[in-house]
Amino acid sequence: MSDFELGLSFLLGQSGRSLIAIFWYTILFEIPRYAFPFLAVALVQFAAAMSSRKRFVAPLPHDAPLKVSVLVVGHNEANSLESCVRSLREQSFNEFEIVIVSDGSSDATAAIAARLVRGGLATRAFTLDLRGGKSSGVNLAIAACRGDIIISVDCDCSYDRFAIERLLGAFVDPSVGGACGDILPRNGNTSLAARFQEIEYLMTISVGKLFVTAFDQVTCLSGAFSGFRREALDMVGAFDVGGGEDLDITLRLRARGWRTSFVPAAVCYTDVPATLGTLVHQRLRWERDAVRLRYRKHKAVMLPGGRFVLAEAIHQCEFLLFNVVGTVAFVPYIGWLFATYGEMALPVLIAIQLGLLLNDATMLALAAVITGRPAFWRNLAYVPGYSLFSSYVMRFVRLWAYGQEWFFFGSIRDNYLPRKVRAIRRW
């Protein structure tokens, strides 16, 4: 009898109660995760009924059409700046000014920006001799630009022809303070890591955000492509020091009562990290920023007290439970499994993985249907790898990031920001 048959017969021989005892991790952290959206609907509806929460509403109607500014802030982006601006000028909606900030670039960024301004492609440009980080650059541009809607883009991204027009559609609702577009990796074919991220972005952004926007739970307006209402930015004092400034400003806008929205039809294309090393590096940074911002800077919204906001507490708790606790609990679960079942633990893990694989494949099919993109057959063969990769690689990356941030303040060493800013960032 092979190990597999042995494992199978072991699993089939369990009663319902003992199955729960074996698969508690999956039952606690994996299944509710997919069930949560439904839970969220109920909770949000409940919260709305219970509290008469004050919402900010932009003055309506706007007599004049909304003025739009697009901000391009970059450090040493000489290679991509011009193509970025030119692609923005190809947009179906083109009545916007482009403001470029060269943030302490040592290459030709400033000269190219100046040329684009002279050539009429961009509206204004600022050259900073000292690098101050993305937030300060964006803040400078926000103060100088004249738009009612301010769109922040990344230099190394490119945009679907209708992206800006569709993104602006979100602001018809005067309670929307910020909106982001969908992000699609354009280099999914370059490596396995990139392909896994293509699947991940599809599930977590294209479908994930589409789902949560229905419940008003968009908690991060992607830095690569987001628009903001000027009144909203003025109210929160625009961007704070990064990293994770996109998550930060979203949380602050939400805390002040602005609605944040996701526009699936506004598509932005980006290059995702193509090697495992850069991917891990990026995710360590993201996860460190996420715990720092959620549970240090913005903990007040989920704690009892004057700043408590139920809708914010919900997503904070959701993230805490499924991302933080779920990640941390995985290690003791494996240990417990092996301690309790000895060599039977392996078939259990395989069974879990098979279940997840089935689940991921179903999700992929649903995602393909929901987004209308030919994503299913293209990615099906990569789903087993993706499942394993998320369970056994990315989960440990998260674990490492949380530990590093919570106990060793890892994000302070993150060279994504200039040292002078990191050194005195408030926590």
Next chain:
Amino acid sequence: MRERILLVDDDTLAQDLLKSVLQTRGYVVDTAEDGFAAVRMLRNERYDLALIDYHMPDLDGFASARLLRDVSSGDDGPKLVAVTADNNALSVRPGADTVFDAILPKVVAPQPLISSIEQLLKNPKRDRAIEAAAASWRERGLSGRPKVVAFPVPTREQALALDICFDRATLATADMIVLLDASALETISTWRARAGDFLLPVVDLSGTLATSCDAAFGINDPLSWNAAAEVIGKFSARRALLGRESQRAVDLDTRLMAYLYVADRALCPIGDPASKLFIRYPGFFPANELGAVTERLTGRGLLRRTFVDRFHSCGSCHAHRLNVREECLYCRSPQLSEVSLIHHFSCAALKPEDAFRSGKNLICPKCRQHLRHYGSDYDKPGTTLQCGSCGASNSQPLVGFSCQDCGAHTDGEAASTRDVYSFELTNEAIARLTAQNSIEFSPRDLPPALEWELKSLSRDYHEAATAIAKISYLKREHVFKTRGTAAFLKLRELFIENLRNVIADLGSVVATEEDDYLLLKETDPEELSRLAPSLFKQCEALLAESIGPEFTLIDISGRLAS
């Protein structure tokens, strides 16, 4: 010097009679019908003597004379001579002998009148000055005082001074033109271009136009006497070298070249803040036509040009008087000021320093924190330009031009430029200018490509040794109709190709859009007419269809021969 006499008489018949008598004696005579008119004329012109009829209505001769005495100043005033039939009546009038320098009887024979006038006009002091001036000119190699024409019409005072140094004459006999002030520039330039003399030196007497003129003259500056004498001598000598045709030229092209030859100078631009182009060319040729003329002559190899400078010009009025300034990108206001930016590290605020200033303190406008420690709390990552007019800020100013003449605004990058050259005559131009026989300067109406080819052939051979025939195609219309335009053009191209191969380096074929030309080196037209038919036949034989090539000889001056 010819003295000027003013006749004041209400009797026009008597006036005309007297005028003709005096004019035959070489006086310049003006007439006035009464005392008031005389006063008006005296204000504008200097007269040596006024002959006043005593019996006039309204204002009689005596009153008129008093008036004239009043308006003329001191010694410079004209001698006043009364003419009367009633000599006694006037003589007894008190004061008559002091107002009038002489009283002459009305009916006088010409001879006594003339002698009386000559007697009266004698001015020993002035005559000595005139003689001294003539001697000075003779020392400098002239035969006496130079004959001049003055522009604009001199005032009385100017005329006084002019008449001592120069002999005023007409254009036909003048040695030079003297320029009294800038108001005459336009007059001079129109007749330089169109009529009048273009080969006389122009000498500046105003003291401000020397660079445009051929010389400058100041009565107190002996060196300027030298310069004036020298320029008169040079112009006169070089005028004699010019061919007759060139001397009588009526077209601007030839006039310009002849002037440059006679003046023996290059046409170099001169800085001139008063000109809207900032430059001016000497010689008083009309500035608006000079560009086209010089370009044409350069193209024909008659002028050689040298780059001097490049100007930006106004898009609206083409003036070069532009104010260059750094401007706001949005409102084009030059009211830009550079402001420092402050970056507050802990909240990412990045704004102009003004937003942080509060007396001596720096307070963050976003988080109200005091900034105390440069480098730890904040730094100044750069500067930006702020527009005082529209408030916009931007790191990049625009360069713009504002026209000081018409006020139009031009963006720096859109502004057109104009190159300014200096020009000098080529040897070919000099040869043509000095040729005593027929010369041909007017454009030959040859296509530029043909001119060019002719010029390149004549580097080795004299131009005249090249025979030219214009080729036309008799069956052109026929082929158009039967086979289409493209087919004809193809046949023509093949024909030309064949022709080129056949004549090889004996000459060349110039194909222009309109016509084709055959050039044969070291060939006279007769030889060309003999050779052409067989050449054409040979070249056409290879074509699929005949296009009927025919030729017309062209002589070198551009006229079709036959």
